[in-house]
Amino acid sequence: MARIFRPSQQFTDNQVTDESVYNQRRQLIKTLGFVGAGALLMPSAGAVDWFSSSKKTDMPQLRPLKHTKPAEYQSSETLTPFDKVTTHNNFYEFGTDKSDPAKRASGFAVSPWTLTVDGLVEQPFTLGLEDLDKKFSLQERIYRLRCVEAWSMVIPWLGFELGSLLEQAQPLSAARFVAFETLYDPQRMPGQANRFIGGGIDYPYVEGLTLQEAMHPLTILATGLYGKSLPPQNGAPVRLVVPWKYGFKSIKSIVRIRLTDKQPPTTWNRLAPQEYGFYANVNPDVDHPRWSQASERRITDGGLLARNRIPTRLFNGYEEVAPLYKNLDLRKNY
Amino acid sequence: MNRLFVRPIRLSRWQVVTLKTAIHVLCLGYLITVFSLAILDRLGADPVESLLHATGLGSINLLMVTLCISPLAQRLPCGDLIRCRRLVGLYCFSYALAHFAAYLLFELQLDWTLLTSEIIERPYITVGFTALMLLLVLAATSPNAIQRRLRHRWQTVHNFVYLCAALGLLHYTWSLKTLWGNPLFYWAGFVLLMSQRKSKLAAWSKSVGTLFSPRASSEKS
Ligand code: HEM
Numbered sequence: 001m002a003r004i005f006r007p008s009q010q011f012t013d014n015q016v017t018d019e020s021v022y023n024q025r026r027q028l029i030k031t032l033g034f035v036g037a038g039a040l041l042m043p044s045a046g047a048v049d050w051f052s053s054s055k056k057t058d059m060p061q062l063r064p065l066k067h068t069k070p071a072e073y074q075s076s077e078t079l080t081p082f083d084k085v086t087t088h089n090n091f092y093e094f095g096t097d098k099s100d101p102a103k104r105a106s107g108f109a110v111s112p113w114t115l116t117v118d119g120l121v122e123q124p125f126t127l128g129l130e131d132l133d134k135k136f137s138l139q140e141r142i143y144r145l146r147c148v149e150a151w152s153m154v155i156p157w158l159g160f161e162l163g164s165l166l167e168q169a170q171p172l173s174a175a176r177f178v179a180f181e182t183l184y185d186p187q188r189m190p191g192q193a194n195r196f197i198g199g200g201i202d203y204p205y206v207e208g209l210t211l212q213e214a215m216h217p218l219t220i221l222a223t224g225l226y227g228k229s230l231p232p233q234n235g236a237p238v239r240l241v242v243p244w245k246y247g248f249k250s251i252k253s254i255v256r257i258r259l260t261d262k263q264p265p266t267t268w269n270r271l272a273p274q275e276y277g278f279y280a281n282v283n284p285d286v287d288h289p290r291w292s293q294a295s296e297r298r299i300t301d302g303g304l305l306a307r308n309r310i311p312t313r314l315f316n317g318y319e320e321v322a323p324l325y326k327n328l329d330l331r332k333n334y
Numbered sequence: 335m336n337r338l339f340v341r342p343i344r345l346s347r348w349q350v351v352t353l354k355t356a357i358h359v360l361c362l363g364y365l366i367t368v369f370s371l372a373i374l375d376r377l378g379a380d381p382v383e384s385l386l387h388a389t390g391l392g393s394i395n396l397l398m399v400t401l402c403i404s405p406l407a408q409r410l411p412c413g414d415l416i417r418c419r420r421l422v423g424l425y426c427f428s429y430a431l432a433h434f435a436a437y438l439l440f441e442l443q444l445d446w447t448l449l450t451s452e453i454i455e456r457p458y459i460t461v462g463f464t465a466l467m468l469l470l471v472l473a474a475t476s477p478n479a480i481q482r483r484l485r486h487r488w489q490t491v492h493n494f495v496y497l498c499a500a501l502g503l504l505h506y507t508w509s510l511k512t513l514w515g516n517p518l519f520y521w522a523g524f525v526l527l528m529s530q531r532k533s534k535l536a537a538w539s540k541s542v543g544t545l546f547s548p549r550a551s552s553e554k555s
Contacts, residue, residue, distance in 0.1 A: 087378065
């Protein structure tokens with residue numbers, strides 16, 4: 001039955017999609033999709049857009065970053081192409097549509113930037129971007145990224161273990177959780193200034209992990225992908241990547257990391273506690289009220305006809321984290 | 335210029351045909367274009383999602399256009415506009431069908447058990463499905479012959495389009511993760527359109543009851 005829809009070779013080869021094609025199709029959707037009252041009334045995405053062909057999605061200069069490729073973190077899975085990794089982003093600070101951040105964040109000025117580590121630590125400190133580059137050697141880590149919306153990607157991140165950063169601050173024995181905070185700057189992040197762009201979320205975006213989770217070697221702070229520094233839409237200059245949890249845990253554009261003794265508030269949990277829990281471990285047996293989590297669509301290079309629905313694995317296939325949750329009811333602590 | 339608005343404008347047969355042709359070209363052309371681009375993987379990073387959005391939004395937009403046609407035909411001195419309402423309505427249904435097809439074929443990839451459980455368990459899918467079923471009834475009862483057979487009850491049946499629009503907008507609102515967004519503008523438009531039809535809605539709510547009553551069906555003869 002499904003045979004009819006198997007992709008033909010011809011189509012799967014056709015994966016090279018340059019930016020102009022992306023622009024073209026945006027244009028088309030907007031013009032012919034009669035975008036509707038909302039867009040017409042909104043100054044930012046107004047009708048004028050339909051006629052200006054120069055909508056910018058150009059990548060700002062991405063710096064190549066020196067890195068090693070430890071064998072245990074390479075993968076034989078098909079990677080999600082760079083174009084897709086950088087044009088399909090949930091980053092509400094730059095708009096709620098997944099194609100928004102690539103457009104709205106393109107002019108985002110990353111520096112100056114500081115990252116502060118404080119709270120229940122012996123040695124609080126603040127780092128500039130240059131310090132990050134100098135102090136930590138980068139590894140390429142190919143991780144699966146599973147979004148709570150039941151799609152997934154495979155991304156070659158460049159980063160270093162969060163644990164090595166936290167150790168430098170020397171956590172106190174009372175510290176049990178780690179709280180993260182995204183930049184709050186409505187001037188640079190339009191979604192924070194306008195709720196019709198940012199979905200009316202309480203900003204800044206905040207996330208959290210248990211200290212154990214934060215110290216796990218799989219947990220990294222990423223400063224790049226595909227061999228270069230992070231594009232703004234992917235969370236430049238530094239973001240968290242926790243591959244066994246749903247994507248929203250991997251907070252972007254971090255300015256502050258604070259160690260605490262209490263479970264910190266997290267953005268989506270605050271917004272809809274019955275939908276998004278604190279742990280948010282990938283789990284095919286615990287459905288989200290809006291999406292079945294039993295399977296996912298893997299976004300790689302196929303078009304519409306790609307048969308890309310695959311079963312979802314517990315902890316996104318990273319079973320080595322299971323001991324962290326020995327004594328936890330994963331159904332209650334979703 | 336003034337004359338245009340003072341004198342009633344009658345559309346000639348050819349003008350109506352031209353208008354309808356334009357509607358065909360636009361609606362069908364767009365649908366073919368987005369499906370082709372999606373097959374070629376040129377419709378954004380996730381062509382499946384882009385297609386769901388394009389067809390879903392297309393359907394809801396066409397539904398809003400359909401609802402605008404009769405107030406427009408009354409206010410502009412061009413009652414003939416009403417003659418293309420059915421076509422726009424049918425395209426609204428076609429887009430909704432394409433939306434559902436995209437969901438079943440490309441999102442769920444023909445996983446029928448998943449389809450059943452999603453329709454039952456996910457409120458926003460349940461609502462979308464109900465809207466689609468209503469649109470199906472409206473499309474199926476749109477041919478002239480059926481219109482004649484249903485007589486006065488046809489209007490009662492077709493006023494379900496208002497419920498359909500409300501369900502479509504609810505589904506749209508619910509499909510997003512936050513409340514603030516474009517659906518709010520659509521709701522505003524919907525309320526405005528409904529406020530033009532207050533008395534009609536009141537009369538309709540009474541006649542719906544009789545739709546299924548034995549008396550109404552015995553009238554059929
Ligand atoms: C069985 C019927 C239906 C199913 C299974 C269905 C499924 C879906 C799904 C899964 C989405 C979310 C796409 C995403 O953001 O990932 C969606 C969005 C949407 N649907 Fe439906 N739908 C149905 C009927 C309808 C009908 C009848 C209409 C219109 C009258 C409609 C209009 C929309 C709109 C406007 C959106 C939002 C698109 C956007 O966010 O840009 N749907 N639908």
